[in-house]
Amino acid sequence: MQPRNALLLAALFVAAFFALGATGLPVATETSGLKEALRLATERAVKATSQSGGFLDNAKIRIGLPGKLGKMTSGLRAIGMGKQVDELEVAMNRAAEKAAGEATPVFVDAIQQMSFQDASGIVTGGDTAATDYFAKTTSDPLRQRFRPIVDQAMKNVGLAKQYDQLVGRYTSLPLASAPKFDLGGYVTDKTLAGLFTVVGEQEKQIRTNPAARASDLLKQVFGN
Numbered sequence: 001m002q003p004r005n006a007l008l009l010a011a012l013f014v015a016a017f018f019a020l021g022a023t024g025l026p027v028a029t030e031t032s033g034l035k036e037a038l039r040l041a042t043e044r045a046v047k048a049t050s051q052s053g054g055f056l057d058n059a060k061i062r063i064g065l066p067g068k069l070g071k072m073t074s075g076l077r078a079i080g081m082g083k084q085v086d087e088l089e090v091a092m093n094r095a096a097e098k099a100a101g102e103a104t105p106v107f108v109d110a111i112q113q114m115s116f117q118d119a120s121g122i123v124t125g126g127d128t129a130a131t132d133y134f135a136k137t138t139s140d141p142l143r144q145r146f147r148p149i150v151d152q153a154m155k156n157v158g159l160a161k162q163y164d165q166l167v168g169r170y171t172s173l174p175l176a177s178a179p180k181f182d183l184g185g186y187v188t189d190k191t192l193a194g195l196f197t198v199v200g201e202q203e204k205q206i207r208t209n210p211a212a213r214a215s216d217l218l219k220q221v222f223g224n
Contacts (some may be wrong), residue, residue: 034119035111038130041202050101054095059157061194063092066186068171069179072170081169083096086126088162092183094155096191103195110137127207133201139192146188154184 048054055061065073066090076085114133122129154160163183173178 004093005082012058018163032128034123035210037203037206038114038134040105040110040113041130041206044202045195045198046100046103046107049195052097055191055194056090057193060091061085061189061190061197063096063187063194064089065092066181067123069181070164072167072179075170075173076166077167079173081166084166085161086164088159089163091154091157091159092187092190094157095150095152095159095187096194097164098153098192099149099188100195102149103142106138106141108136109141110134127204128200130203131196134199135196142192142195143188146191147184150188150191151184154187159183 039115049058049061065085074086076082110133118133122133125132160183167179
């Protein structure tokens with residue numbers, strides 16, 4: 001490459017790097033502000049969902065038995081086993097709370113790998129643009145990380161045993177058959193969905209509520 005062309009390309013790169021983004025700020029500032037917002041939103045979401053009651057006491061993300069088990073649930077409640085069904089739901093939510101606490105390293109990695117283009121699109125996107133980005137880029141690694149934790153947590157709280165006992169009791173009823181269902185996979189997917197729901201809520205807070213912007217950089221990017 002000719003020296004002149006190399007200098008021209010270098011100048012264009014520098015100009016692009018410091019070009020004004022959609023917020024009127026240098027792209028580098030937008031990116032730094034966004035990454036701080038993402039770090040804060042995910043940190044708050046992980047803390048909220050991984051504490052005791054983080055899933056169980058949050059009606060928006062509480063994990064209940066799925067509709068496909070509705071017939072079994074109704075049948076068990078009809079024969080006085082409602083308490084056991086409720087205990088199963090509590091155990092599922094405890095497993096989700098345990099798994100959610102392990103999400104931080106995956107989120108940190110996604111934030112570090114974010115490009116300027118990704119960042120600019122998120123800054124100017126909708127209220128949950130960053131959450132959508134996370135769902136796209138972290139769902140698979142989070143699922144892989146969560147599943148063994150969920151399985152172990154289910155074992156620790158006796159969830160699998162509880163479930164098997166309920167299925168056994170249900171199949172002893174006339175005309176009842178055992179449902180085919182991956183309980184661990186279900187709890188893992190619900191943990192992901194619940195975590196992203198809370199990340200989305202935190203993102204909206206940072207975008208729309210000045211009080212949620214905990215640093216000068218966030219105020220600079222998202223406004224006072």
